[in-house]
Amino acid sequence: MPYYIGDVIKDAGRLTARTPEKFREGGIEVIINTAVEEVDTDRQTVRLAGGLSRPYDFLALGTGTEALTPGIPGEDRPGVFLLKKLTDALAIKSYLAETRCRRALVIGAGFIGLEVSEAFVERGIETEMIHRGNLPASRWDPELSAALLEEMKRRGLIFTPATEVVSIEEGTSFRLRLNTGHGPREADIILLAVGVRPDVRLARTMGLTIGTSGAIAVNFSQRTSRENIYAAGDCCESFHRVSRRWVNIPLGDIANKQGRVAGSNIGGKAMTFPGVVGSQSFRIFSWEAAAAGLTEQEAAAAGFHPVAAVVWGNATAGVMPGPKRIGMKLVADRSTGRLLGAQAVGEQRVVGRINTLAAALWAGLGLDEIAYLDLAYAPPFSGSWDIIHLTAQSLMRKL
Amino acid sequence: MPYYIGDVIKDAGRLTARTPEKFREGGIEVIINTAVEEVDTDRQTVRLAGGLSRPYDFLALGTGTEALTPGIPGEDRPGVFLLKKLTDALAIKSYLAETRCRRALVIGAGFIGLEVSEAFVERGIETEMIHRGNLPASRWDPELSAALLEEMKRRGLIFTPATEVVSIEEGTSFRLRLNTGHGPREADIILLAVGVRPDVRLARTMGLTIGTSGAIAVNFSQRTSRENIYAAGDCCESFHRVSRRWVNIPLGDIANKQGRVAGSNIGGKAMTFPGVVGSQSFRIFSWEAAAAGLTEQEAAAAGFHPVAAVVWGNATAGVMPGPKRIGMKLVADRSTGRLLGAQAVGEQRVVGRINTLAAALWAGLGLDEIAYLDLAYAPPFSGSWDIIHLTAQSLMRKL
Numbered sequence: 001m002p003y004y005i006g007d008v009i010k011d012a013g014r015l016t017a018r019t020p021e022k023f024r025e026g027g028i029e030v031i032i033n034t035a036v037e038e039v040d041t042d043r044q045t046v047r048l049a050g051g052l053s054r055p056y057d058f059l060a061l062g063t064g065t066e067a068l069t070p071g072i073p074g075e076d077r078p079g080v081f082l083l084k085k086l087t088d089a090l091a092i093k094s095y096l097a098e099t100r101c102r103r104a105l106v107i108g109a110g111f112i113g114l115e116v117s118e119a120f121v122e123r124g125i126e127t128e129m130i131h132r133g134n135l136p137a138s139r140w141d142p143e144l145s146a147a148l149l150e151e152m153k154r155r156g157l158i159f160t161p162a163t164e165v166v167s168i169e170e171g172t173s174f175r176l177r178l179n180t181g182h183g184p185r186e187a188d189i190i191l192l193a194v195g196v197r198p199d200v201r202l203a204r205t206m207g208l209t210i211g212t213s214g215a216i217a218v219n220f221s222q223r224t225s226r227e228n229i230y231a232a233g234d235c236c237e238s239f240h241r242v243s244r245r246w247v248n249i250p251l252g253d254i255a256n257k258q259g260r261v262a263g264s265n266i267g268g269k270a271m272t273f274p275g276v277v278g279s280q281s282f283r284i285f286s287w288e289a290a291a292a293g294l295t296e297q298e299a300a301a302a303g304f305h306p307v308a309a310v311v312w313g314n315a316t317a318g319v320m321p322g323p324k325r326i327g328m329k330l331v332a333d334r335s336t337g338r339l340l341g342a343q344a345v346g347e348q349r350v351v352g353r354i355n356t357l358a359a360a361l362w363a364g365l366g367l368d369e370i371a372y373l374d375l376a377y378a379p380p381f382s383g384s385w386d387i388i389h390l391t392a393q394s395l396m397r398k399l
Numbered sequence: 400m401p402y403y404i405g406d407v408i409k410d411a412g413r414l415t416a417r418t419p420e421k422f423r424e425g426g427i428e429v430i431i432n433t434a435v436e437e438v439d440t441d442r443q444t445v446r447l448a449g450g451l452s453r454p455y456d457f458l459a460l461g462t463g464t465e466a467l468t469p470g471i472p473g474e475d476r477p478g479v480f481l482l483k484k485l486t487d488a489l490a491i492k493s494y495l496a497e498t499r500c501r502r503a504l505v506i507g508a509g510f511i512g513l514e515v516s517e518a519f520v521e522r523g524i525e526t527e528m529i530h531r532g533n534l535p536a537s538r539w540d541p542e543l544s545a546a547l548l549e550e551m552k553r554r555g556l557i558f559t560p561a562t563e564v565v566s567i568e569e570g571t572s573f574r575l576r577l578n579t580g581h582g583p584r585e586a587d588i589i590l591l592a593v594g595v596r597p598d599v600r601l602a603r604t605m606g607l608t609i610g611t612s613g614a615i616a617v618n619f620s621q622r623t624s625r626e627n628i629y630a631a632g633d634c635c636e637s638f639h640r641v642s643r644r645w646v647n648i649p650l651g652d653i654a655n656k657q658g659r660v661a662g663s664n665i666g667g668k669a670m671t672f673p674g675v676v677g678s679q680s681f682r683i684f685s686w687e688a689a690a691a692g693l694t695e696q697e698a699a700a701a702g703f704h705p706v707a708a709v710v711w712g713n714a715t716a717g718v719m720p721g722p723k724r725i726g727m728k729l730v731a732d733r734s735t736g737r738l739l740g741a742q743a744v745g746e747q748r749v750v751g752r753i754n755t756l757a758a759a760l761w762a763g764l765g766l767d768e769i770a771y772l773d774l775a776y777a778p779p780f781s782g783s784w785d786i787i788h789l790t791a792q793s794l795m796r797k798l
Contacts, residue, residue: 253776281775352751363762376680377652
């Protein structure tokens with residue numbers, strides 16, 4: 001009998017009282033709002049908070065990530081939020097509905113910080129991002145993230161770079177005051193969005209092997225270091241098909257795929273997870289940002305000899321009205337000409353292009369092929385030479 | 400000294416008088432509005448209309464396609480147009496500007512017919528498409544082209560299927576009358592858009608090998624059957640990487656790529672054209688249609704054992720406001736599970752998905768890999784299982 005230990009269980013006591021703790025759905029016993037206190041891997045038993053206990057033949061871990069916090073005084077004050085779980089989102093929504101929020105501070109400029117900032121701005125709340133680094137979305141090339149920053153500023157988002165946070169206390173003009181290395185900022189709500197790490201606490205107590213990425217080590221069948229224990233999603237590693245290393249990339253689509261592979265193998269149908277190429281995307285206002293493969297730094301760390309080119313162009317053909325800017329960066333290996341990474345930002349049709357390059361990375365294509373890839377051309381969708389071709393050709397000249 | 404014999408030359412006498420016939424640009428002698436009357440391949444000379452003659456060391460043919468006509472009486476009447484060349488487009492624009500066009504007939508429902516119909520409707524002209532087949536865009540699965548037809552009808556375009564055209568004569572209520580197998584139709588303008596065929600007339604007189612597709616046979620260097628004669632674009636063949644046959648696909652992006660390969664080889668820099676996977680797209684109002692690879696019929700003709708699945712879904716995640724429909728068809732080989740073709744239509748993000756599958760076709764990926772391809776997921780751009788994954792999984796269950 002397999003158990004799925006997921007984020008829902010970790011939300012013990014935080015869902016509404018109407019939710020039953022224990023019910024059956026589709027023949028499956030479901031226990032929620034109940035923490036797992038211990039897994040006895042010898043006796044194959046899970047001990048739950050409240051005295052419940054269940055035996056297992058197979059166990060699947062889906063413990064996800066835990067949100068990091070800056071670790072500063074006052075970060076647990078009312079009005080200071082994380083956004084990790086559904087209940088966090090509901091709490092933020094209630095707070096916005098119940099209090100008059102005029103100003104928001106968002107600490108961190110990754111996916112979560114950017115997406116929530118957009119939501120705050122669109123609700124009419126003056127919003128300031130406080131970021132340790134110089135530019136948002138640090139995975140993207142500075143030239144590309146600078147373009148995203150322009151879009152953010154056009155929409156009225158305030159961005160304060162290179163700033164360490166010190167403490168949070170009661171505010172004067174607004175409910176809260178954030179002290180930073182560059183002086184105080186006040187706001188009615190503060191979001192902490194400084195990142196996540198795989199939640200391997202339970203896995204450690206069970207003696208499962210933790211990979212060098214800090215996530216639970218699994219094989220291609222999603223099996224952990226113990227025969228009858230599987231793991232899937234943000235808590236475990238994935239094989240990166242470009243770097244050929246096991247990495248932790250906490251994203252929902254990967255979690256879905258791995259969950260299905262784990263479940264299939266537990267159920268007796270052999271299946272392997274073919275790995276990832278590091279594809280990711282987000283939207284900020286009307287701009288899209290997407291990336292796949294390795295950054296130059298990651299490529300160098302993996303022992304490749306990266307060369308890169310950034311090219312700006314249009315999402316559509318030059319003859320079309322209302323040109324839409326798009327910027328693309330490709331990274332390739334100097335010795336083989338193989339594509340190692342792709343990033344793009346722009347107003348339109350960015351994600352589809354990165355997915356095309358994700359398929360190219362998946363298959364291990366070289367720049368010579370990508371420069372002449374047969375893409376579905378029509379003027380509303382691209383020039384006859386797409387920016388994919390142009391960037392690949394520009395990079396080939398640097399090899 | 401290479402010459403480029405292109406469509407422009409065939410436009411003899413039809414450009415405005417201001418255009419000089421002969422000029423130098425970037426050190427290159429350019430002769431336009433001048434038909435090539437004969438190529439003497441032994442003496443390596445091109446004889447032009449008007450008595451001019453030029454020697455060559457290398458010759459590049461870019462004779463493109465010629466537009467087909469239905470071959471019916473009256474098809475050369477004023478107000479009846481083809482759209483093949485820039486001058487055709489200018490003539491149509493002048494005609495629309497100078498005459499009061501209330502109603503248009505478009506014969507044929509391929510890319511050109513569809514795109515011009517959209518333009519007519521958006522200019523406020525009542526437009527009726529007359530088509531021999533039952534549905535527009537016959538390359539797409541009937542289920543997908545039926546969805547395109549719905550969009551066309553919503554926008555007020557009239558579509559008359561299964562209708563043969565008989566003759567064109569003077570009209571009564573409108574300027575022209577088209578007689579069809581289903582009775583007469585009147586309009587002020589008629590567009591003939593029944594297809595094109597490679598223009599190999601000059602190539603035939605030169606004794607060049609014509610392939611089974613009816614286009615000029617070339618090798619991977621774009622060289623024809625004669626050592627120093629190259630061809631590029633709509634007039635010649637391309638290697639199809641899925642069917643492994645030489646085909647004629649007259650599209651501008653392919654022409655651009657082949658032209659560069661031919662030029663590079665003529666200039667002494669070795670280069671090969673890696674072939675095509677049949678990628679194509681068009682927009683009709685706010686819908687996109689795109690395809691790559693083989694149809695089921697083409698796959699069967701190539702000796703594969705095609706199986707196909709059509710899946711409908713959303714372009715974005717289910718949680719996003721304003722869902723956008725997208726329909727996708729995948730074709731695979733039953734014996735190997737290899738992807739053979741992909742088609743999609745929908746309101747948003749169709750072309751990027753087909754390009755992703757074009758890269759997969761290029762690399763020869765199987766359905767098992769496509770079903771788990773690592774795509775850049777975020778809710779504004781797809782569900783955590785993209786319609787690519789869902790369609791591939793649906794098709795795998797049929798293998």
